[in-house]
Amino acid sequence: MESVAPQITVVVPTYNERENLPKLVDRLAALKIPNLHVLVVDDNSPDGTGEVADKLGIDGPIPVGVLHRTVKDGLGRAYVAGMSRALAENADIVIQMDADLSHPSEAIPAMIEILTTTDAAVVLGSRYVEGGAVAGDWPWHRKALSAWANFYVNAILRLHVKDATAGFKAWHAKTLRDIDVESVQSNGYAFQVEMNYRVVQRGMKIAETPIRFEERTEGVSKMSLSVQLESALVPWKLKFGKKSL
Numbered sequence: 555m556e557s558v559a560p561q562i563t564v565v566v567p568t569y570n571e572r573e574n575l576p577k578l579v580d581r582l583a584a585l586k587i588p589n590l591h592v593l594v595v596d597d598n599s600p601d602g603t604g605e606v607a608d609k610l611g612i613d614g615p616i617p618v619g620v621l622h623r624t625v626k627d628g629l630g631r632a633y634v635a636g637m638s639r640a641l642a643e644n645a646d647i648v649i650q651m652d653a654d655l656s657h658p659s660e661a662i663p664a665m666i667e668i669l670t671t672t673d674a675a676v677v678l679g680s681r682y683v684e685g686g687a688v689a690g691d692w693p694w695h696r697k698a699l700s701a702w703a704n705f706y707v708n709a710i711l712r713l714h715v716k717d718a719t720a721g722f723k724a725w726h727a728k729t730l731r732d733i734d735v736e737s738v739q740s741n742g743y744a745f746q747v748e749m750n751y752r753v754v755q756r757g758m759k760i761a762e763t764p765i766r767f768e769e770r771t772e773g774v775s776k777m778s779l780s781v782q783l784e785s786a787l788v789p790w791k792l793k794f795g796k797k798s799l
């Protein structure tokens with residue numbers, strides 16, 4: 555019997571990414587992965603990203619669905635909504651990926667290969683394993699903050715991953731169900747940490763594959779002081795609070 559290719563949903567949260575989104579969809583289409591489609595989760599972006607996404611859903615090079623939400627509610631909430639929708643639509647594999655072209659789409663085949671041929675429950679695109687890199691000139695304080703964040707999170711939660719805040723991942727749908735993604739509360743960088751922690755807590759494996767992380771050239775990061783404060787507090791809440799937030 556011929557085996558059917560897994561259904562792969564790439565969940566992309568967007569807030570003011572109208573220049574980047576069509577380029578991302580083109581890059582994903584160029585991979586020519588069977589059964590791959592995109593689910594954009596847009597929070598009513600003032601720059602009209604939601605309409606750009608709708609248009610891609612009509613005449614884009616691969617299937618594009620759009621989840622429109624009414625207010626900006628953070629990256630974590632957007633991912634939870636998008637992943638829940640992907641599970642409801644019977645995805646086998648869910649890829650989470652930023653819209654700003656910082657995550658290299660050409661790494662996706664390797665991520666899927668590792669996911670489907672090893673016992674990894676999730677595969678991270680990692681800047682900090684051998685072969686990984688951050689492109690461009692990150693100022694020293696940004697490098698230091700990123701290194702500190704990884705040290706901090708691993709010291710508290712013992713995740714044993716090099717890139718604990720990575721936002722580019724391939725998930726088995728089953729893993730997302732097992733960790734009860736719908737109940738994840740953290741929102742900014744801490745969202746990535748809480749997701750990893752839930753995997754480790756349940757004795758499942760996280761694999762890392764090297765990526766070259768590119769700096770965005772269009773639009774701006776939505777990182778805020780509240781996101782940074784949340785990131786500092788969440789590891790302690792996870793460790794000493796309820797089993798999950």
Ligand SMILES: Nc1nc2c(ncn2[C@@H]2O[C@H](COP(=O)(O)OP(=O)(O)O[C@H]3O[C@H](CO)[C@@H](O)[C@H](O)[C@@H]3O)[C@@H](O)[C@H]2O)c(=O)[nH]1
Binds near residue numbers: 628720721774
């Ligand atoms: N729908 C929605 N999307 C959002 C929101 N905030 C951000 N996004 C989208 O989420 C993606 C990442 O947002 P950025 O603001 O560019 O993130 P960053 O600061 O560069 O952080 C990235 O790198 C971190 C370190 O690896 C990651 O921890 C983080 O999750 C993200 O991938 C982009 O596609 C952006 O449009 C929001 O409130 N709502």
